[in-house]
Amino acid sequence: MNNFRESVLSLITETSANLPGDVRRAIAGAIDREDPASQAGLAMSAISVNIDMAVDNVSPICQDTGMPTFFIHSPRGADQLMMKREIEEAVAEATRTGKLRPNAVDALSGKNSGNNLGCHVPVIHFEPWEKDEIEVRLILKGGGCENKNIQYSLPADIPGLGKAARDLDGVRKCLLHAVYQAQGQGCSPGFIGVGIGGDRTSGYELAKKQLFRRVDDTNPDAGLQALEEEILEKANTLSIGPMGFGGKTTLLGCKIGASHRVPASFFVSVAYNCWAYRRLGVLLDPESGSIISWQYRDADEIRRMARGEGIPLTGKEVVLQAPVSEDDVRRLRVGDIVIINGVMHTGRDAFHHHCMHHDLPDNIDTRGGILYHCGPVIMKNADGSYRVTAAGPTTSIREEPYQADVIEKLGLRAIIGKGGMGPKTLKGLQEHGAVYLNAIGGAAQYYAKCIHTVTGVDFLEEMGVPEAMWHFEVDSFPAIVTMDAHGNSLHRKVEDESFGMLGSMA
Numbered sequence: 001m002n003n004f005r006e007s008v009l010s011l012i013t014e015t016s017a018n019l020p021g022d023v024r025r026a027i028a029g030a031i032d033r034e035d036p037a038s039q040a041g042l043a044m045s046a047i048s049v050n051i052d053m054a055v056d057n058v059s060p061i062c063q064d065t066g067m068p069t070f071f072i073h074s075p076r077g078a079d080q081l082m083m084k085r086e087i088e089e090a091v092a093e094a095t096r097t098g099k100l101r102p103n104a105v106d107a108l109s110g111k112n113s114g115n116n117l118g119c120h121v122p123v124i125h126f127e128p129w130e131k132d133e134i135e136v137r138l139i140l141k142g143g144g145c146e147n148k149n150i151q152y153s154l155p156a157d158i159p160g161l162g163k164a165a166r167d168l169d170g171v172r173k174c175l176l177h178a179v180y181q182a183q184g185q186g187c188s189p190g191f192i193g194v195g196i197g198g199d200r201t202s203g204y205e206l207a208k209k210q211l212f213r214r215v216d217d218t219n220p221d222a223g224l225q226a227l228e229e230e231i232l233e234k235a236n237t238l239s240i241g242p243m244g245f246g247g248k249t250t251l252l253g254c255k256i257g258a259s260h261r262v263p264a265s266f267f268v269s270v271a272y273n274c275w276a277y278r279r280l281g282v283l284l285d286p287e288s289g290s291i292i293s294w295q296y297r298d299a300d301e302i303r304r305m306a307r308g309e310g311i312p313l314t315g316k317e318v319v320l321q322a323p324v325s326e327d328d329v330r331r332l333r334v335g336d337i338v339i340i341n342g343v344m345h346t347g348r349d350a351f352h353h354h355c356m357h358h359d360l361p362d363n364i365d366t367r368g369g370i371l372y373h374c375g376p377v378i379m380k381n382a383d384g385s386y387r388v389t390a391a392g393p394t395t396s397i398r399e400e401p402y403q404a405d406v407i408e409k410l411g412l413r414a415i416i417g418k419g420g421m422g423p424k425t426l427k428g429l430q431e432h433g434a435v436y437l438n439a440i441g442g443a444a445q446y447y448a449k450c451i452h453t454v455t456g457v458d459f460l461e462e463m464g465v466p467e468a469m470w471h472f473e474v475d476s477f478p479a480i481v482t483m484d485a486h487g488n489s490l491h492r493k494v495e496d497e498s499f500g501m502l503g504s505m506a
């Protein structure tokens with residue numbers, strides 16, 4: 001098994017940087033369906049360019065490489081302890097080389113272990129099988145879409161859809177609601193894996209295992225196959241669209257499995273996966289550990305996804321030179337596309353919490369500043385400087401309790417993130433003269449290219465790479481105004497309209 005670690009390292013690298021064949025095909029369908037000039041079309045265009053860049057750069061498609069989760073089928077007599085050790089070493093090595101973001105933090109203190117190793121991380125499931133080969137499958141599922149997983153206990157009253165009983169129609173209502181509640185926050189268009197039955201734990205595991213089915217497969221159970229097709233069709237009439245901008249494609253796949261349950265419980269567990277659906281597998285030779293074959297890699301797969309140049313410039317964009325003035329941002333309206341040049345700071349969960357209780361050091365000037373909700377992948381150069389290798393937005397709604405106060409306290413003029421924010425922030429934007437800009441979630445390579453210099457970092461020691469406050473100089477960084485300083489929110493509009501559509505599906 002000399003080559004086992006090398007094989008796992010290849011699996012991690014390929015999973016992080018190169019989407020599987022079936023996922024590529026599904027995304028290509030979404031690109032075809034959206035009007036290239038619409039916001040949904042722009043989002044799909046940036047996504048397609050990003051997918052190609054990740055392959056070319058052998059770098060993470062999305063900066064959030066999730067909690068590496070391995071499912072292993074091992075033959076009789078295989079040394080599982082050795083496999084576990086070698087997987088851990090491969091994970092640490094992939095983190096050192098920037099194929100994975102250091103993503104394992106202490107549950108309570110938030111302290112980053114720095115190498116993706118920690119209590120029960122990486123997640124490794126072993127299952128015996130009768131075959132001679134070893135099968136290693138990996139899913140890298142980021143935190144934003146993981147947060148949109150949802151579990152229902154039937155019977156239940158489902159918002160917008162009414163009573164859901166313990167039958168297929170009840171399950172149908174849960175699944176439509178699951179897609180609705182994700183809106184654009186899990187980087188739609190997404191995929192759902194569904195587990196009917198089991199208990200709370202095994203139900204979610206069953207749901208996640210469905211994400212290992214091919215997007216284009218057929219469910220052996222005809223009733224579940226019909227439901228999968230119905231959900232796919234109906235969810236796409238919710239008009240949530242890519243990134244929640246509105247549009248034709250909201251869901252790209254629905255896979256449903258069922259387990260026995262106890263009479264008292266009827267769970268419907270849903271694992272939501274973003275468009276950056278990173279899962280691959282390999283079959284390994286049990287003697288050498290070498291790769292015999294790859295799974296989900298199709299001979300006829302679509303190798304280049306891009307049709308255009310990301311967010312194409314039309315001349316109508318508003319160029320913002322940061323720091324920006326109040327007049328500049330008050331002129332912006334929902335739907336405007338902005339191109340940002342100049343200074344940008346990152347800040348996310350730990351940073352917002354910190355700001356509520358402390359003042360920033362005097363040397364950090366945030367007046368007129370742009371705060372990017374982003375946890376980048378950053379590598380240190382030999383001369384001590386830093387380079388950004390993946391830097392897409394994180395889900396902004398987590399900062400809803402703090403954002404309006406932080407805008408006021410730091411004198412910010414723009415927030416960049418994804419998925420939108422709520423009423424408290426919208427009011428804060430109006431009061432203090434600021435805007436919310438939506439970047440394209442998951443487009444980590446596309447945005448990394450816009451960051452030409454890392455000018456400094458604060459709180460690196462305490463908060464770790466993803467949560468630290470990084471200071472960037474950016475060039476031609478595109479984003480869409482989705483919440484303006486006049487009380488308008490595209491997110492509120494899409495949510496309201498999709499709730500109306502949901503109601504018509506009762």
Ligand SMILES: O=C(O)C[C@H](O)C(=O)O
Nearest residue numbers: 064142143144375394395
């Ligand atoms: O942690 C991140 O970088 C992003 C996260 O996956 C998210 O979707 O919010």
Ligand code: SF4
Nearest residue numbers: 062142144187274442
């Ligand atoms: S940022 Fe979006 S694409 Fe990346 S892991 Fe989170 S949900 Fe997925």
